[in-house]
Amino acid sequence: MNNNHHRHIISLLMENEAGALSRVAGLFSARAYNIESLTVAPTEDATLSRMTIVTVGSEDIIEQITKQLNKLIDVIKVMDLTEGRHIERELMLVKVKAVGAGREEMKRTADIFRGRIIDVTDSTYTIELTGTGSKLDAFLEAIDPAFIIETVRTGASGIGRGERSLKA
Amino acid sequence: MPAVQRVSGRAFLTGTGQNDYPLGFTNELISGHFMEATGAEIVVRCIAEEGVEFVFGYPGGAVLNIYDEIFKQNRFKHVLVRHEQAAVHAADAYARATGRVGVALVTSGPGVTNAVTGIATAYMDSIPIVVVTGQVPTPAIGMDAFQEVDTVGITRPCVKHNFLVKDVKDLAATMKKAFHIASTGRPGPVVVDVPKDITYHKTEFEYPASIEMRSYNPVVKGHSGQMKRAVQMLLEARRPMIYIGGGVVLGNAAAQLTELATLLGFPVTNTLMGLGGHPATDRQNLGMLGMHGTYEANMAMQHCDVLLAVGARFDDRVIGNPAHFAREQRRIIHVDIDPSSISKRVKVDVPIVGDVKSVLTDMLALLRQAKEKPDAAALNAWWTQIELWRAKNCLKYNRQSPIIKPQYVVEKLWDVTKGDAFVTSDVGQHQMWAAQYYKFDKPRRWINSGGLGTMGVGLPYAMGVQLAHPEAQVACITGESSIQMCIQELSTCKQYRIPIKIITLNNRYMGMVRQWQEFFYGSRYAESYMESLPDFVKLAESYGHIGMRIEKPEDVEAALREAFSPALKERLVFMDFQTDQTENVFPMVEGGKGLSEMILAEEL
Ligand SMILES: Cc1cc2nc3c(=O)[nH]c(=O)nc-3n(C[C@H](O)[C@H](O)[C@H](O)COP(=O)(O)OP(=O)(O)OC[C@H]3O[C@@H](n4cnc5c(N)ncnc54)[C@H](O)[C@@H]3O)c2cc1C
Ligand SMILES: Cc1ncc(C[n+]2csc(CCOP(=O)(O)OP(=O)(O)O)c2C)c(N)n1
Ligand SMILES: [Mg+2]
Numbered sequence: 001m002n003n004n005h006h007r008h009i010i011s012l013l014m015e016n017e018a019g020a021l022s023r024v025a026g027l028f029s030a031r032a033y034n035i036e037s038l039t040v041a042p043t044e045d046a047t048l049s050r051m052t053i054v055t056v057g058s059e060d061i062i063e064q065i066t067k068q069l070n071k072l073i074d075v076i077k078v079m080d081l082t083e084g085r086h087i088e089r090e091l092m093l094v095k096v097k098a099v100g101a102g103r104e105e106m107k108r109t110a111d112i113f114r115g116r117i118i119d120v121t122d123s124t125y126t127i128e129l130t131g132t133g134s135k136l137d138a139f140l141e142a143i144d145p146a147f148i149i150e151t152v153r154t155g156a157s158g159i160g161r162g163e164r165s166l167k168a
Numbered sequence: 169m170p171a172v173q174r175v176s177g178r179a180f181l182t183g184t185g186q187n188d189y190p191l192g193f194t195n196e197l198i199s200g201h202f203m204e205a206t207g208a209e210i211v212v213r214c215i216a217e218e219g220v221e222f223v224f225g226y227p228g229g230a231v232l233n234i235y236d237e238i239f240k241q242n243r244f245k246h247v248l249v250r251h252e253q254a255a256v257h258a259a260d261a262y263a264r265a266t267g268r269v270g271v272a273l274v275t276s277g278p279g280v281t282n283a284v285t286g287i288a289t290a291y292m293d294s295i296p297i298v299v300v301t302g303q304v305p306t307p308a309i310g311m312d313a314f315q316e317v318d319t320v321g322i323t324r325p326c327v328k329h330n331f332l333v334k335d336v337k338d339l340a341a342t343m344k345k346a347f348h349i350a351s352t353g354r355p356g357p358v359v360v361d362v363p364k365d366i367t368y369h370k371t372e373f374e375y376p377a378s379i380e381m382r383s384y385n386p387v388v389k390g391h392s393g394q395m396k397r398a399v400q401m402l403l404e405a406r407r408p409m410i411y412i413g414g415g416v417v418l419g420n421a422a423a424q425l426t427e428l429a430t431l432l433g434f435p436v437t438n439t440l441m442g443l444g445g446h447p448a449t450d451r452q453n454l455g456m457l458g459m460h461g462t463y464e465a466n467m468a469m470q471h472c473d474v475l476l477a478v479g480a481r482f483d484d485r486v487i488g489n490p491a492h493f494a495r496e497q498r499r500i501i502h503v504d505i506d507p508s509s510i511s512k513r514v515k516v517d518v519p520i521v522g523d524v525k526s527v528l529t530d531m532l533a534l535l536r537q538a539k540e541k542p543d544a545a546a547l548n549a550w551w552t553q554i555e556l557w558r559a560k561n562c563l564k565y566n567r568q569s570p571i572i573k574p575q576y577v578v579e580k581l582w583d584v585t586k587g588d589a590f591v592t593s594d595v596g597q598h599q600m601w602a603a604q605y606y607k608f609d610k611p612r613r614w615i616n617s618g619g620l621g622t623m624g625v626g627l628p629y630a631m632g633v634q635l636a637h638p639e640a641q642v643a644c645i646t647g648e649s650s651i652q653m654c655i656q657e658l659s660t661c662k663q664y665r666i667p668i669k670i671i672t673l674n675n676r677y678m679g680m681v682r683q684w685q686e687f688f689y690g691s692r693y694a695e696s697y698m699e700s701l702p703d704f705v706k707l708a709e710s711y712g713h714i715g716m717r718i719e720k721p722e723d724v725e726a727a728l729r730e731a732f733s734p735a736l737k738e739r740l741v742f743m744d745f746q747t748d749q750t751e752n753v754f755p756m757v758e759g760g761k762g763l764s765e766m767i768l769a770e771e772l
Binding site (some may be wrong): 014015016018019022023026030060063067068070071073074075076168 | 320321324325328329332334349381382383384506508509511512
C-alpha cells in the first residue's frame with residue numbers, strides 16, 4: 001500500500017441539515033483521519049451546504065476518506081479538488097504592532113502580499129490577506145513574529161478550474 | 169377503553185398462542201389518506217404500514233404517548249423485554265433471521281444508553297433495524313432536562329443514520345426514510361429520536377408510498393466491464409478460491425453463490441458471518457477461515473492464485489496480517505455493495521460495487537456464455553492439494569474423554585436437530601465451537617455477533633428468532649459467563665412463552681479469555697474464572713422454565729433429545745452442560761500472524 005502522505009483538498013456538497021458538520025467532523029475523529037481545516041457554509045441553494053476539507057494522508061487513506069464521506073447519508077457529492085486543476089483561497093486577518101519605523105515597513109510588506117489594512121490605531125494595524133495557504137504562511141514568515149498580536153484564518157475554500165464543478 | 173382492545177391485548181400477554189387478533193386500528197374512525205393524527209399515532213401507524221410484526225421495547229416517560237397508541241392498536245405486537253439492550257438485540261435477531269427490518273422502541277436517557285450496545289452490535293454486522301427513541305420535549309432540549317441525553321450525538325458513530333424529529337410534519341417522511349435507509353444498500357441501524365411534544369402535536373397523516381433522496385442512491389448493478397474482467401480471471405485461475413461473507417447472507421444470494429461455485433467447481437470458504445451462505449456439508453465447502461478457521465480453508469486462502477471475495481470485508485480476524493497475506497501472488501476480485509469495504513485492508517485487482525445477488529446473477533450469465541472452461545488438470549491438482557490439507561482433520565478432538573467435550577455437545581445438537589435448527593450464540597469459545605461443529609447448510613440459521621463480539625446477545629437473539637419462526641427449533645449456544653449478561657430475559661421468555669433451548673457450555677471460565685491467558689500470559693488466569701455461579705437449574709425453574717444439568721458425556725445426547733422432544737416443544741429448557749475446563753479452540757492464528765501460521769490442537 002502507498003504510504004506517501006500528501007495534502008488534499010476535498011470538496012463536498014451535503015444536505016443543509018442540523019448536525020451535518022458534526023457527522024463529518026465525527027467521521028474524521030472516529031477514524032483518526034487528519035484534518036487541517038474545514039470550512040462550511042450554505043450555498044446559493046439554501047438546502048445545500050458546501051464544505052472544503054483540507055487533509056493529509058497517503059493515497060490509500062485519501063481513498064478511504066472519500067469513500068467514507070460518500071457513505072454519509074446526507075452527502076450528495078464529494079470531489080478531491082487536488083486531483084485536477086483548481087483554485088484555493090483562504091482569508092487571514094492579522095493584527096500586528098505598528099509603531100515607529102516598523103509601521104512603514106509593515107505597510108510595505110502588506111502591499112507586497114496584496115494585503116489590505118482594514119483597521120488602524122496608533123500602535124496597530126489589522127491586515128486582511130487572501131490567497132493560498134502557503135502565501136499566507138509566507139506573509140507570516142516575512143514579518144517579525146514579535147510584532148504579531150493575533151492571527152485568525154478561515155481555512156481553505158476551493159473550487160475547480162474551468163468547467164470542473166460540483167453540483168447537486 | 170373498548171373491550172375488544174383489552175381482550176386482544178390479554179390474549180397475547182398471557183401467551184395462549186392465539187394469533188387471531190383482528191386487523192386494523194380500533195381507533196381508526198376515519199378511513200382514507202388524509203386525517204389528523206398525533207405524532208404518537210403517526211409513529212405507530214408508520215410501523216404498522218411497514219408490515220412490522222413485532223416491536224421490542226420498554227416504556228418510560230418520553231414514550232408514554234406512543235405506548236398509549238400501541239395499547240389502542242393490534243396490527244403489530246409489542247414484546248416487553250426486561251432491559252433495553254435486549255430489545256435491540258431481539259429486533260436485530262428478528263432481522264437476521266427474516267431479512268426484514270427489526271424494530272425497537274425505548275425511552276429517553278437511560279433507555280437510550282442501555283440500547284447503545286444493541287445498536288453498535290447491529291451496526292458492526294450491517295443489520296437493518298429501526299430504533300425509535302423517546303426524547304425530552306423540544307423546548308427542554310439542551311436544558312439538562314430529566315432523562316435527557318444527546319441521542320443523535322451518542323449514537324452517531326454506531327448507526328447508518330439517525331434523525332431528530334423537530335416538527336411533527338416531518339415525522340411520517342422521516343419514518344419512511346428510516347426504514348428505507350436501514351434496509352437498502354449496505355444495511356444498518358437507523359435511530360429516530362422523537363421528542364415528547366412531537367408525540368402529541370397533530371398534523372395530517374399520510375404515509376408516503378416511496379421516498380426519493382438525492383443524497384442516497386445505493387448502487388445495485390455491477391459494472392459490466394468489471395464483471396467481464398472478473399469472469400475472465402476466474403476462467404484463467406489455476407488455484408481458485410471463493411471467499412464469502414455476511415454480504416451473501418444479507419443480500420439473500422446463497423442460491424446464486426452456490427450455483428456459481430457448483431458451475432465452476434471451485435472451493436469455498438465462509439467467514440463467521442457467511443456461514444450458511446454456501447452449504448457446510450457440500451464437499452466444495454472448506455469451512456470457516458480466519459483466526460479459528462480450518463486448516464484447509466486458511467491454507468487454500470493463502471495459496472490461491474485467484475480469489476473471488478463476495479460480501480466479505482477482509483476483517484482482521486480473517487486476515488490478521490495483510491503483509492503476510494500479500495507475500496503470495498494472487499489476483500483478487502471483490503464484490504461488495506459498499507465501496508469503502510473494497511481495498512480497505514487488502515488491495516484488490518477487480519473491484520465490483522453492487523448488490524451481490526445482482527452481480528452474481530450477471531456473472532453466472534457471462535460464465536454460461538463463455539467458451540472457455542477452467543483448466544481441469546490444474547483444478548484437479550489444486551483439489552488434490554486441498555484434500556491433503558483436509559486430511560489433517562484439524563477439528564479432531566478427544567472423543568474418549570470422561571469429561572464432556574464442548575465440541576461433542578455441538579455435534580450432538582446438530583444430529584438431534586438434523587442440522588436444521590436456528591442457532592444463536594454468545595461470544596467466546598462456545599461461539600467458535602458452534603461455528604466449527606454445527607454445519608450450517610442454509611443462510612440466516614446462524615445468528616451471532618461477529619463484528620462487535622457482544623457477550624449477552626445469545627438469549628435475546630434466540631427470542632427474536634423464535635418469535636419470527638414460531639415453529640422452528642431454536643437453540644442458544646452460550647457460556648456460563650455470557651448468559652449472565654442478559655439472563656433477565658428468561659422472564660420475557662416466560663411471559664411470551666418463547667420455547668427456546670439454551671445450551672450452556674459451562675466451563676466455569678471465561679474460556680476465550682482463559683485460552684489467551686494460557687497461550688500469551690504464562691497461564692496467569694487474571695479474573696477469568698467464574699466463581700459463585702448460580703444453580704442454573706433452580707434459576708431456570710424460578711423463572712418457570714425447565715432446567716437440566718448434564719455432567720457425563722453419555723448423558724449428552726439423551727438430554728438434547730428430551731429437550732427437543734415434542735413433549736417439551738412449548739417449553740424453554742435451560743441445559744447446563746458441565747464441560748472440560750481446559751479445552752481450547754483450534755486451529756488458531758494468533759493476532760497479527762499469517763493465515764498459514766496456525767497453532768493446531770495437541771492431538772494432531
Ligand atoms: C471471538 C471471535 C472470534 C472470531 N473469529 C473469527 C474467525 O476465525 N473467522 C472469521 O471469519 N470471523 C471471525 N470473527 C468475526 C469477525 O470479527 C468479523 O465479524 C467477520 O470476520 C466479518 O465477516 P464478513 O467479512 O463476512 O463481513 P460482514 O461484517 O458480514 O460484512 C458484510 C460485508 O458484505 C457487504 N454487503 C452487505 N450486503 C451486501 C449486498 N447485498 N451485496 C453485496 N455486499 C453486501 C457489506 O458492505 C460488508 O462489506 C470472530 C468474532 C469473534 C467475536
Ligand atoms: C460485553 C463483553 N465484555 C467482555 C468481552 C470479552 N470477552 C470475550 S469472550 C469472553 C469470555 C466469555 O466467557 P463464556 O461466556 O463463559 O464463554 P466461553 O469462552 O467460556 O465459552 C470475554 C470476557 C466481550 N466479548 N463482551
Ligand atoms: Mg465459560
